Amino acid sequence: MIRLENVTKVYDGGVVALKDVSIDVSKGEFVFLVGPSGSGKSTLIRLMMREERPTNGEIWIAGKHASKMPNWKVPHLRRSIGTVFQDFKLLPTKTVFENVSYALEVTGRPRNLVRNQVPQVLKLVGLSAKSDRYPRQLSGGEQQRVSVARAFVNRPLILLADEPTGNLDPATSVGIMRILDRINRTGTTVVMATHDHAIVDAMRRRVVQVERGRIVRDQSRGAYEQRTDAVEPAPIIRTEAGESRAARELAEAEAELAELPIDEEFESPDDLDAGESFEEGLG
Amino acid sequence: MSRLQYVFGEALRNMGRNALVVLGAVLAVFVSLFLVFGTLMFGEIASENAAQWSDDVRVEAFLSDELRNVDQLQGEIAEWSDVDEVTYVSKPEAVENAREIFADNQAILDLIDEDPSFIPASLRIRPSDLQDYDGIASRLEATPGVLEVISAGDAVNQLISLRDGLQVFSWALAIALGAAAIALIANTIHMAVYARREEIEIMKLVGASNWYVRVPFLLEGMLEGLIGALVAVAVGLGAYRLGFDQIQGLVPLIDLTVSTDFLLQRAIVIVLFGVVVGAVGSAISLAVHRYIRT
Numbered sequence A: 001m002i003r004l005e006n007v008t009k010v011y012d013g014g015v016v017a018l019k020d021v022s023i024d025v026s027k028g029e030f031v032f033l034v035g036p037s038g039s040g041k042s043t044l045i046r047l048m049m050r051e052e053r054p055t056n057g058e059i060w061i062a063g064k065h066a067s068k069m070p071n072w073k074v075p076h077l078r079r080s081i082g083t084v085f086q087d088f089k090l091l092p093t094k095t096v097f098e099n100v101s102y103a104l105e106v107t108g109r110p111r112n113l114v115r116n117q118v119p120q121v122l123k124l125v126g127l128s129a130k131s132d133r134y135p136r137q138l139s140g141g142e143q144q145r146v147s148v149a150r151a152f153v154n155r156p157l158i159l160l161a162d163e164p165t166g167n168l169d170p171a172t173s174v175g176i177m178r179i180l181d182r183i184n185r186t187g188t189t190v191v192m193a194t195h196d197h198a199i200v201d202a203m204r205r206r207v208v209q210v211e212r213g214r215i216v217r218d219q220s221r222g223a224y225e226q227r228t229d230a231v232e233p234a235p236i237i238r239t240e241a242g243e244s245r246a247a248r249e250l251a252e253a254e255a256e257l258a259e260l261p262i263d264e265e266f267e268s269p270d271d272l273d274a275g276e277s278f279e280e281g282l283g
Numbered sequence B: 001m002s003r004l005q006y007v008f009g010e011a012l013r014n015m016g017r018n019a020l021v022v023l024g025a026v027l028a029v030f031v032s033l034f035l036v037f038g039t040l041m042f043g044e045i046a047s048e049n050a051a052q053w054s055d056d057v058r059v060e061a062f063l064s065d066e067l068r069n070v071d072q073l074q075g076e077i078a079e080w081s082d083v084d085e086v087t088y089v090s091k092p093e094a095v096e097n098a099r100e101i102f103a104d105n106q107a108i109l110d111l112i113d114e115d116p117s118f119i120p121a122s123l124r125i126r127p128s129d130l131q132d133y134d135g136i137a138s139r140l141e142a143t144p145g146v147l148e149v150i151s152a153g154d155a156v157n158q159l160i161s162l163r164d165g166l167q168v169f170s171w172a173l174a175i176a177l178g179a180a181a182i183a184l185i186a187n188t189i190h191m192a193v194y195a196r197r198e199e200i201e202i203m204k205l206v207g208a209s210n211w212y213v214r215v216p217f218l219l220e221g222m223l224e225g226l227i228g229a230l231v232a233v234a235v236g237l238g239a240y241r242l243g244f245d246q247i248q249g250l251v252p253l254i255d256l257t258v259s260t261d262f263l264l265q266r267a268i269v270i271v272l273f274g275v276v277v278g279a280v281g282s283a284i285s286l287a288v289h290r291y292i293r294t
Ligand SMILES: Nc1ncnc2c1ncn2[C@@H]1O[C@H](COP(=O)(O)OP(=O)(O)OP(=O)(O)O)[C@@H](O)[C@H]1O
Pocket: A011, A012, A013, A015, A016, A017, A035, A036, A037, A038, A039, A040, A041, A042, A043, A044
């Protein structure tokens, strides 16, 4: 689904953000990008969404040769990628519903699709009751859920999240992770850059650790820190006494999710391909 | 339909958001195109009048009675490269003409009846180009057998240089003011893009096509150009209609009438020019703006 081959990224001004990086992410995987500040996580995300081009190396995204792709084809690629950022990027003048439907409207999706899809996605993120509110009337966690809903409403193949919980307290973060996990279970590939130890340790997914522009660890079911002693997965969920609230909520969420009949709620991400008409209409 | 609604809706919303700046750009388009329209009209008036007058005007060389070989002289003059046509007016014809011209003036008619021989024969010469009067007249004056040369070319000459001057002036004006209007429209689009940079960023994130992002801005520029041009044309035509009688009264020798065809044609040209100015202005702005350029 995502493949980087020997990718080097040098920014204007000579900053080498990535050096000879190769990653292969399969369909349906959930990958955490971890590493210290400035190590190149956001650069990786930006390359994957084709906001930047690599200085060297090749990138394939959703079957397309993204590093060779001309700029005018990027909008089409973006429709198969959902993005979530630390700062939510919501439009303050639009309601929750409008912020989400915006993603469908600007790609020219038919109206009835908007009418069906948006309430469905708002339900998924638990904001059905607040669909007429404006972003300033929502908490940070709720705003981020709107942003996740917008990223997912297109049913993208890939969801890229750059520190989506960076501005949120642990409990709220867990709520967001629950949603990302649900989205991942529909078959959507998720790549998330984070500094959040608790989340990475609790979820035990693939961890790619970046340091000074190089991948220093790529571990399935990994923890935030590479430890030799951590034989047991998700230790903080297991310990009764020292368990954080976030971890407890996450454990409950996982249990809940395990029972969710996912296929009834979601269409597969690839069966939606309407909406080319607007672009063509404008020629 | 909803696409059109979207595109126009966005363009109008943007314009409302920056109403003052938009007003400035529209005024710039209006002033420049109004001036261009005005000079086009004056140019047309000048050239219409020049054409009318030049039909009546000839260089006329009065011939001495002693001149024998008139045919030869007529032939020679007709060979001159700047001469279009030479007509011989014999003495009896000249007398006839004089009678017609002075039909109201009994004193002169009496004089003619008394002794018509004082009226000379003449060669009437039509220059191939109205501007060649001077050269023809001075050569004729140096020709033996020619008594006197008269030409009414000076007035025509002035009108012609006025027309040519106005033509150059209106082009220069159109270019200079068009450039100013383009710059001002580019500025409004720049501000509109800046005001909506977050929205543009999000549109690009979710995969809106480049055209979807750009068309409202292009349209906004074109609308500004169009509105400025429509106002310019309306004010120009209005001023012409309202001011016509008064100004015509001031300059009775010049016919201020301009054909409706001409006015309509130029009005359409001006309006198209306004739209083009708007499109170019916004296109320039979109091409350089970093929020739009991916
Ligand atoms: N647009 C840019 N131009 C120049 N240098 C950049 C640019 N973006 C990032 N960098 C540099 O590239 C390096 C990697 O940055 P990046 O944002 O990818 O790190 P990060 O791992 O996301 O850090 P953080 O955890 O703080 O978000 C840094 O040294 C940064 O200063």
